[in-house]
Amino acid sequence: MSPTSSTSDRMTVQEQVVSVMEEMQILGTLDKLIAASEHICIATPLGTGDFLADLQQAFRLNGIETCIKNALVLSRRRKNIKEEQEQLNYMRKAQTHFERRVSKALLNLQTDLKLSLVRQRSSSEAQELSSKWDELSTYDQDVGSIRNLYSSQDLYEAVVALRDPDYSINRLEEKWSAVKIPLNVPTFEDLQEFFSDVCTSVDPFLGLGSALVLQGNSNVTLLNHRITLGTKVVAENDILLSEEFVKGGCPSHLRGRLWKQVLLSHVGDKEKTYFQAKKQAVIQTEYLTDKIIMKDIQLTASRDEHYFVYEDLIYQVSLCFSRDPYVYLQLCSKFGSRAQTATRFTPLDVSSNGSKTGTVKADGDAPGGQTITTSAFPPSSCIPFYGWAMYVAPLCYVHEEAEDIYYTLRAMYIKYWSRLHRLSSHRQGIVSLAILFERLLQQQEPELWIHCLNNNIEPLRIAMPWMVQAFSGFLIPEQLLFLWDLILGFDSLLLLPLLAASVFSLRRENLHRILSHDSAETILSDLSTIQVVPLLQMALTQHTG
């Protein structure tokens, strides 16, 4: 691979070396790499040929070259990430307003139920929780009166209520779409180009059917072919290669390792210790959000016929996640420092027995080893909403151990899911996805759109939960994981509105026959027969108009 590919900045080799080393410092792999290189230098026999070539060969064989390659890719990506300050005033105000509503609901809940926001558990309670850690589903937390703070319907209402003060809508436009702000979203042609690999890749996608037989070699099924290829890709540990492979669909038992490579969520001893520290944090202190999380799991994952067997794992991972300040810091650097609901609660005067003494600090260790204290509530700053547990549930099919699930969830949440319940003008935020969904449906199914308008059917209201939960809980696990493979491989959430619109296209004949919103919901309530990859291929190869 040539060290300078076609990106905008032309760095000298010197600068690249520096950036690679910085990146490795951040990843924590620099020391290991230096040690391994030294070892190889000593061990490589001094032949009579070109020493440099021999050394390069040795580096390649030992994976050092791939390490450096990965670091270069990551450092370049890191430089391209800019802090996303919300440029649009009205959007910023709307998000702040939404956050305020949520925190108000939380405080109301607190006062209604006379619980404290944070309190230390007594030693007997802590012991009980510790002993029941592996069967939290039976730990009685009296969550009967807990209300969920918000759901995707509330997000729908918020998105639909957005108005740009500089943009006046005429009466026709008012009725046409649910979302009435003029954000720039990709066109269908842009999507076709961006996702062209879905339709025209060399190997068929695994989501088309694992028993498919390859052209030219009828002895080998697609699944076996992907397994052979995948095993090699996993061994290489090259980020770009893994991403490219994941696009085509992962064989089930390689998925865990491939996702770890793409998301950089490897679990070593340090990660395991960190997870244990979070577990201790859960056992020692109780947050009001714990009860909300538990209630949400009871209502969603524990009732789901695909995921109920994993409910204990989901409890563990969700509770530990809420104590992780690393999430808060990452989200702050992503969305801007004052962006989190957490700040509403500073300075928050709570203490273990209700008297006002001072702010609560949640300690945490970043992987680099520094101690962070935040005053976010909860420490991860993620306030759970109805359906949050569904981000965790499908990961139980990918990994077996709680730590693996935890780190994959964390990486996916920071990278993708956090955008799905945040009002912003970002291209992949839920607002843009909603607009994209409506535009796609209008463009591909104009008759259906008119039919919906005439009968007061609101397609976005139905599609919103699908997009907010990234289809988790709606598709069957196998198909859902193919969809998440695509999201990871293409690094884009734009597939969500595309899939949502194509489901509507698929059921258009039935939809044409019904005359009310409730019947439309019924028709679209069961997505268990949807096959993601064929549907997306069909959607992307449609001609417009």
Next chain:
Amino acid sequence: MSRITYFTDMEKSVVTANFVKRGWTSATSDEDWNFYWANTQTCRSLFSAESSYRLGDYQLINHFPNHYELTRKDLMVKNIKRYKREQDKERETRERSQFNLEFVPVTFVLPADYNLFAEEYRRCPTCTWIMKPCGRSQGSGIFLVTKLSRIKKWSNEGNSASTYGRHAVQASSVGSGNPQQPAPPRESYVISKYIESPLLIGGKKFDLRLYVLVTSFRPIRAYLFRRGFCRFCSAKYDRSTHQMDNMLVHLTNVAIQKQGDDYNPHHGGKWSVEDLLFYVASHRGSDAAELLWQEICWVIGHSLKAVAPMMLSDPHCFECYGYDIIIDANLKPWLIEVNASPSLSTTTNTDHFLKLSLIDAILNVVLPPDGVPKCCLTHIFSKNFLYYRFSKFIYFQRQMEQTSVC
């Protein structure tokens, strides 16, 4: 043939809905029926020597006359043991087949085989055994045993009239405190080696319920319904002695689990076999999942082959068996028992839909293309018909033929 009439011994909505869908009507008392969804006793009495009733060409019934050869626990074990002996003799000189015929846990009938059992027990004194009454269902009367003295106590209770009532109730009560009917004296029991390391998912034990439709035993024509399900215990699996009597940990029957505190009616502890295989493929590899499914099919196939010589393969009959299979931690399936009347009551929506489509698929296979119940042609239907009705069933008669050749 103007109207097609049906008759049922019990009211099951999933069954009658499928009949009504086909335009059939319920047979009146003076009419003869075309299709009889019977329970096992009425079927036996219909075919018994005393009965003068002869079934006509246009009548079908949903049980074989001597299905108990497969569905009674002691007879099933006897038949399979005999089959194994026969197969082993055949293979003495040839190489063993790929499939190991040890798919039923070591079992003895009590009190008849007590001495054999005692000998086996002494070879492994730390093993746990499970006692099951031969003729009962829904997990009633089952208990676990670790000491020979427990057996002696049980046999004394069964025979002695004075201690009969109280101790027998204790012996057969369910962990959650629901007293069962006291065991009648001298009821025969089977005792099997308990599978102490079942495959645990989420820390809980489960078993598989698979539906197998058999339309004939000579030749064997069997169909496996694709949508089986796993029944989970609601309590975490615990091998310790103080949980030996807690049936919520050890028995997966829905009738028992329903009584537990942690029973969740939304999913009813039922997980689809599809999800199970996806789980195994994700964590153990797709080869392991494929192999597991193959082995399950072989277990079913061999069990049918074992009883085929004993069964009266009456052309008026077909039967849908409920196979209970447990998978151990090494991914080996064990046949626990076969039910002649698998439960058709439904606990959740998915369950309802599953059983509805099960009966629908059964009727599609059993009836000729014109939909009129007709018996004598069931075993010579054209290949087209069998393959046409294929969609929901796997057809593995060919595999049967292969095993008898090799």
